[in-house]
Amino acid sequence: MTKNSIALRSVSAAAIVGLTLGMSPMALAQDVTPSTPVVVSTIDRAEGTLTIHKYGNPTSTGTPTGNIQDPAPDGTPLKDVVFTATEIELLDANGNVIKAGTNEWLAAAQGLTPATVQKWITDKKARLADSSTTMTTLASGDTDPVTLKIGAYLVKETTPAPGYTPAADFIAFLPMTNTTADDPRTKEVETATQGESWNYNVHAYPKNYSKTQPVKEVEDKGQHTSGTYKYDITTKVRQVEDGKKLSYYWIEDTLDAKNLDVKNAIISVTVDDEAVTKDVDYTLTKVDATGNFVVKFTAEGLKKLNNQNTVVVHVEAVKTTNAEVVPNEAREWEPSNPTNDMDFEGGTPGNPDPSTESYTAPPVFTYSSGVEFLKVDGNRKGLEGAEFKVFESAPGAKDCSALDVKTAKAIDLNGAEAGGDVFVSGQDGKVSITGLHVNDFANNGPVAEDDRTRYCLVETKAPKGKELLAEPIDFQLLASGETQNVTRDIVTRSFTKNTDGTVVENPPTVETKSYTVPVYKLASVKVGANDGEVINLDDTTPQLPLTGGAGIGVLAAIGAALVGAGAWFARRNSKKA
Numbered sequence: 001m002t003k004n005s006i007a008l009r010s011v012s013a014a015a016i017v018g019l020t021l022g023m024s025p026m027a028l029a030q031d032v033t034p035s036t037p038v039v040v041s042t043i044d045r046a047e048g049t050l051t052i053h054k055y056g057n058p059t060s061t062g063t064p065t066g067n068i069q070d071p072a073p074d075g076t077p078l079k080d081v082v083f084t085a086t087e088i089e090l091l092d093a094n095g096n097v098i099k100a101g102t103n104e105w106l107a108a109a110q111g112l113t114p115a116t117v118q119k120w121i122t123d124k125k126a127r128l129a130d131s132s133t134t135m136t137t138l139a140s141g142d143t144d145p146v147t148l149k150i151g152a153y154l155v156k157e158t159t160p161a162p163g164y165t166p167a168a169d170f171i172a173f174l175p176m177t178n179t180t181a182d183d184p185r186t187k188e189v190e191t192a193t194q195g196e197s198w199n200y201n202v203h204a205y206p207k208n209y210s211k212t213q214p215v216k217e218v219e220d221k222g223q224h225t226s227g228t229y230k231y232d233i234t235t236k237v238r239q240v241e242d243g244k245k246l247s248y249y250w251i252e253d254t255l256d257a258k259n260l261d262v263k264n265a266i267i268s269v270t271v272d273d274e275a276v277t278k279d280v281d282y283t284l285t286k287v288d289a290t291g292n293f294v295v296k297f298t299a300e301g302l303k304k305l306n307n308q309n310t311v312v313v314h315v316e317a318v319k320t321t322n323a324e325v326v327p328n329e330a331r332e333w334e335p336s337n338p339t340n341d342m343d344f345e346g347g348t349p350g351n352p353d354p355s356t357e358s359y360t361a362p363p364v365f366t367y368s369s370g371v372e373f374l375k376v377d378g379n380r381k382g383l384e385g386a387e388f389k390v391f392e393s394a395p396g397a398k399d400c401s402a403l404d405v406k407t408a409k410a411i412d413l414n415g416a417e418a419g420g421d422v423f424v425s426g427q428d429g430k431v432s433i434t435g436l437h438v439n440d441f442a443n444n445g446p447v448a449e450d451d452r453t454r455y456c457l458v459e460t461k462a463p464k465g466k467e468l469l470a471e472p473i474d475f476q477l478l479a480s481g482e483t484q485n486v487t488r489d490i491v492t493r494s495f496t497k498n499t500d501g502t503v504v505e506n507p508p509t510v511e512t513k514s515y516t517v518p519v520y521k522l523a524s525v526k527v528g529a530n531d532g533e534v535i536n537l538d539d540t541t542p543q544l545p546l547t548g549g550a551g552i553g554v555l556a557a558i559g560a561a562l563v564g565a566g567a568w569f570a571r572r573n574s575k576k577a
Contacts, residue, residue: 043101048174048200049145050085050153054078054137056164056208057239068203077141078208082159085172087129088117088152095124100151109152114169117154122499128154145201150174160208165238165336167206175200212236212308214251214332216361221442222392222453225322225435226415229260229366231315233330235359240306248349249297249305250333251313254490256326257291265317269295271304273312290510292491299349318415322368322435325486327515329363351503354495364444369477369520370434371457374533375425377466382429383536387461389420390433391472393454400456400472410458411436422460431534438477438520452476457525466536473534475523482519487512 055075090098090108098105112120120126135143153172160166175198212235219230233251240246255262267284269276278284281301286293295313297305305311319326333352352358375386389410391403410420413435425431439452456472490513494506528535 043150043175043198045150045175045200047147047149048202049147050135050155050172050174051145051201051203052083052135052137052143052155053203053205054081054141054143054161054208055205056161057210058207073205073207075207077137077139078161078164079137079139079141080159081137081157081161081208083135083143083155084132084158085135085146085148085153085155086132087149088112088120088154088171089127089129090152091125091127100149109173112152112171114154114171117171118501148174155204155206157206157208163210164208165211167208170204170206172202172204174202176202207239209239209308211238211359214330214359214361216253216328216330216364218328218364218366218444220366220437220444222437223319223366224368224411224437225319225413227437228316228318229326231317231328231330231364233313233315233361235311235313235332235334237305237307237309237311238334239308244306246297246302246305246349247335248333248352249302249311250352251295251311251330252333252491252493253293253313253315253328253330254488255291255293255315255317256323256328256488257289259319259321259323259326260291260317261320262286262291262317263288265293265315267293267295268314270312270314271301272309276301276304287491290489290491292508297349302349319366319435322370322413324368324520325515325517326366326368327363327486327488327517328365329490330361332359332361334359351495351505352493353503354497363515365441365515365517366444367438367441367518367520368435369438369522370432370436371455371475371477371523371525372430372432372532373525375429375431375463376528376533376535378535378537380530380533380535382425382427383463383466384425384427384429385461385463386425386429386431386459386466386536388423388431388433389458389460390423390436391420391456391458393456393474395451395453397454400454400474403456403458403472405458405472425463432522434522436477438479440476440478441518455523462536462539465539467539469527469534469536473525473527475525477520477523479518480521483516484519485514485516487514489513 053073054077055073056078058073058075090100090105090112092098092104092108098108108125112126117126117128121128133146133148135146137143151174153174154169155172156169157166178197178199214233214235217232217234219232220227223229231253233253235251237246237249255265265286267286269278269282271281276282280298281304282295282297284293284295313330333356335353336356375383377383389405391400391405391408391410393400393403412418413421413433423431423433436455439454440447440449454474454476456474458472459469462468489510491508492511493508495503496506497503524532525534526532
């Protein structure tokens with residue numbers, strides 16, 4: 001045996017161990033290539049090949065062997081996924097590179113995994129080669145075989161397929177020990193059995209799973225000022241490898257602290273429709289001043305997140321102002337490579353790695369507006385003291401003719417009036433009502449015209465000396481076609497990774513975000529000849545016959561006199577006869 005060859009039986013187990021540690025997120029295989037029989041128990045080549053096969057969302061996976069999987073994984077072939085393979089040069093105590101393919105090299109590789117590479121570099125036990133080899137998948141999901149010299153290679157997925165989680169880093173050893181007795185390479189020697197040959201044509205199957213983006217929903221239909229907005233933040237945990245767990249999982253939101261009652265907001269969490277327990281499965285940190293809150297899963301809670309679970313954070317908050325726009329968005333923090341092996345019996349989940357992308361749900365919006373008009377007399381003079389209530393029609397109503405004010409519930413904008421708010425005209429006759437939910441947009445989506453409600457303005461008390469309005473005035477709050485920019489302060493987080501690998505959270509900062517939104521102008525109503533004016537007629541009661549008092553007494557006296565005179569003339573005529 002030459003100095004540069006390795007006796008397979010004595011070291012093959014080490015190679016397999018190195019593969020297992022470095023290749024946990026993948027499966028490996030070898031090409032079916034007939035060759036001339038040779039002695040295959042020693043490393044006798046200077047080069048080998050590496051081929052990567054990329055499939056998205058596989059439902060089943062094989063054991064890492066280095067062999068071609070037959071049949072191939074049942075996932076979707078992913079094209080244009082880019083990998084880089086960089087040789088890990090192992091160093092001796094003097095800092096010299098150990099020749100790959102030797103007993104010394106293989107012994108030095110014990111314990112080498114993707115997780116330990118950086119520490120080995122820091123400890124001067126290894127270094128990365130100056131150059132890397134790039135590999136790109138074709139439409140089949142496979143890369144072309146790339147020829148590499150014998151050694152250990154750190155393989156990184158640098159450009160994942162859009163919408164997919166990048167595979168975890170792995171280490172590919174060239175060559176690898178064949179692990180099956182019927183492997184084609186074992187046929188080079190008729191007596192070869194499992195573990196007696198080297199595989200120089202290694203195949204890797206790093207797995208990719210598509211990442212479902214978080215979704216924010218709002219239920220706000222029919223909710224005005226003092227009403228309750230209900231938010232659902234729905235996230236989907238990525239597929240986690242068997243035997244692995246997430247090292248952290250956060251869901252963050254910034255409620256509109258200027259317009260919502262953040263202090264008394266109700267927050268609950270479910271996993272796959274099952275309620276989880278605060279301070280057992282997750283912790284909740286809430287800052288009322290900024291509206292920011294973070295749900296962080298504990299070690300106990302992380303045990304429940306491993307197989308594309310659906311997590312929902314439900315929030316209920318009361319609107320406290322008449323603001324026109326209430327935007328809201330949420331964020332999910334999750335490891336991009338869920339391969340953590342921490343002890344979840346006693347370990348503490350860490351902070352998000354600064355290199356890991358967070359996922360922001362598209363914002364949701366709630367819009368409010370109102371109505372404004374002048375209460376005037378026939379001379380367009382403002383009338384003080386007119387009282388109104390606002391009702392909402394059934395969806396699809398064309399007017400307010402079906403409204404029954406005796407049974408309908410008036411809108412309450414301050415949360416204190418059981419019978420609904422009363423809006424009173426001022427000295428100038430002005431009536432301003434704001435904080436009503438718009439009619440053409442609800443639950444963060446447009447409302448079809450046939451499904452829209454209408455508002456019904458009912459005068460419940462007329463000014464002194466004036467007539468009540470005979471019927472409700474209907475109006476709708478619809479987008480004007482114009483847009484405007486609104487800003488909201490959003491809390492943002494950042495993290496720093498220390499040289500020892502620990503991650504610390506930096507102090508949160510506030511980012512002002514701008515949103516382009518539709519303009520909802522105040523509605524205008526009209527009773528009479530002029531827009532924006534509601535005229536009251538003079539009270540017509542004085543024109544009716546009186547029902548008592550001095551006037552009727554006079555009439556009664558005159559009537560009695562006439563009756564008496566008639567009786568006197570009747571008696572006189574009777575005597576003459």
